[in-house]
Amino acid sequence: MVMDRKNAVTRRTFFRTAGVLGATVAAGGLLGFPLSQTQAEDAAAPAAVDMDGLIAKQMGPGAIAMEKVTLDIPATAENAALVRMPIVVDHPMEANNFIQSVALFIDNNPSPLVAQFELTPEAGKVSLEFRSRMAKTSKVRVVAKSNTGKLYGLVKEIQVAAGGCAG
Amino acid sequence: MAEEIGSPKIRGPKDPVKKGELVEIKSLIKHPMESGLRKDKATDALIPAHFIESVVVEYGGKQVLKAAWSGAVSKDPFFSFFVKAEATGPLKMTWKDNKGQTFEASTTITVA
Numbered sequence: 001m002v003m004d005r006k007n008a009v010t011r012r013t014f015f016r017t018a019g020v021l022g023a024t025v026a027a028g029g030l031l032g033f034p035l036s037q038t039q040a041e042d043a044a045a046p047a048a049v050d051m052d053g054l055i056a057k058q059m060g061p062g063a064i065a066m067e068k069v070t071l072d073i074p075a076t077a078e079n080a081a082l083v084r085m086p087i088v089v090d091h092p093m094e095a096n097n098f099i100q101s102v103a104l105f106i107d108n109n110p111s112p113l114v115a116q117f118e119l120t121p122e123a124g125k126v127s128l129e130f131r132s133r134m135a136k137t138s139k140v141r142v143v144a145k146s147n148t149g150k151l152y153g154l155v156k157e158i159q160v161a162a163g164g165c166a167g
Numbered sequence: 168m169a170e171e172i173g174s175p176k177i178r179g180p181k182d183p184v185k186k187g188e189l190v191e192i193k194s195l196i197k198h199p200m201e202s203g204l205r206k207d208k209a210t211d212a213l214i215p216a217h218f219i220e221s222v223v224v225e226y227g228g229k230q231v232l233k234a235a236w237s238g239a240v241s242k243d244p245f246f247s248f249f250v251k252a253e254a255t256g257p258l259k260m261t262w263k264d265n266k267g268q269t270f271e272a273s274t275t276i277t278v279a
Contacts (some may be wrong), residue, residue, distance in 0.1 A: 073198040081187065082241050093251070110204050114239045117248075122231040124251030130234075133202075133242035 018142045049112055051105065051141065056125070058103050058113060059143045062151050069142050070152040076159040085114075089126035089144045090153065099126050101145040108138035134160050171197045175272035177260055183279035184252045193226075193247040196262055196270060202238025218262045220246060226276065227256035254279050 055064070058111040070088045070114050075082045091099050103116040126144065134140075137160045175196040180195055184190055195221070203216025222234040250258065259273040 104183075109239050111237055111239065114237050118233040118235075118237045120231050122226060122229065122251055122253070125249075126251050127191075127249050129245070129247045130236075131245055133239050133241055 005011070015020045026044070041094075041116055049107065051112065052055055054112060055103075055105065055141070055143055058116060059101065059145050059151060062149065064143060064151040064153040066153055069144055071140065071142055071154055071156050073156075073158070075157065077134055078161055080136075080160045082131045083134050084129065084156065085132050086129040087142055091126060091144070091146065091152070093122050093124055093126065094137060098147050099144050100147045102126060102128065103141070103143050104110070104132070105141040105143070106132065106134055106138050109133070109135045134158065138145040153164050168205070170199050171195050172199065173197055173270050175260065175262060175270045176233070176259065177272045177274045179258060179274040179276055180252075181267075183277040186252060186254070188252045189249050190252050190273075190276060191249055193260060194227060194260055194272070195243065195245050196263065196272075197243050198262075200238060200240055200242045200244060216265055219262050221263045223261045223263075224248065224250070225257075225259045225261075226250050227254060233276060252276050253276055263270070 031081065047088060059167050068090045070090070072086055072088070073084055085104055087102060089102060093099065098121045099119055101116065101118055104114045105112045106114055118126055120128060138158060139155050140158050141153060141155050143151060145151055173196065176194060178193045180190045183249040185195065198219050200219065201214050201217040203213065203218075204219055205214050206212065206215050216238055218238040218240065219236055221231060232248055235248065236244070254277045256276060258276050259271065259272050262270040
């Protein structure tokens with residue numbers, strides 16, 4: 001195998017690798033096609049970030065209930081440098097039952113953790129808004145944690161219009 | 168090319184509000200919010216990170232909300248949120264950037 005020039009997977013080395021893998025799998029009596037297709041997708045995707053791990057680190061462990069959180073914005077961002085992020089969490093803000101922390105993540109940004117908020121019952125309700133830059137089309141995730149450690153979340157795919165500048 | 172920085176602004180309710188009312192606070196500050204990942208087009212060198220990393224909101228002297236931001240928050244950041252009006256008092260916001268510079272602004276919430 002000639003892989004000396006650089007570590008980056010070039011088109012040529014990719015097809016060579018895929019070919020070898022395909023041949024290996026075919027020799028084993030399986031179809032090579034699904035494997036090489038998966039590889040092609042991996043090669044096209046950006047460096048994978050362990051979003052589950054990052055969210056667990058920021059918000060604590062546990063299952064995330066996909067409810068109570070809304071992010072009411074269009075599925076396509078017109079200006080990637082200025083994407084409105086209006087976060088609403090439909091949850092009481094009472095002394096012993098409130099949302100303590102809210103974080104917003106953009107998977108395909110160079111640094112996915114965009115902002116994190118710590119709240120108290122004195123906020124009255126969770127309705128926060130700010131603007132974010134998006135490097136490219138990405139999943140946007142919002143995770144909210146209650147004072148008892150319950151997690152609520154939302155995932156929304158936001159398209160970034162072609163030619164958008166992340167600034 | 169000195170970029171304008173600071174001039175923090177807060178807008179709360181102009182008129183007195185009822186006790187227990189949830190009031191929206193809107194804020195704006197001038198800041199480049201450089202992520203540290205952007206290149207200067209002329210020199211191809213990375214522009215050093217310079218962004219607001221924390222925003223603290225105090226109402227009646229008590230911290231009610233705190234934000235931790237990254238360089239992915241947009242330039243000249245807008246930020247709005249709610250507080251529960253309990254008593255007449257100041258609502259103060261403090262922005263702090265990664266170079267240690269701080270900015271403050273306040274408004275008064277009047278409970279009728």
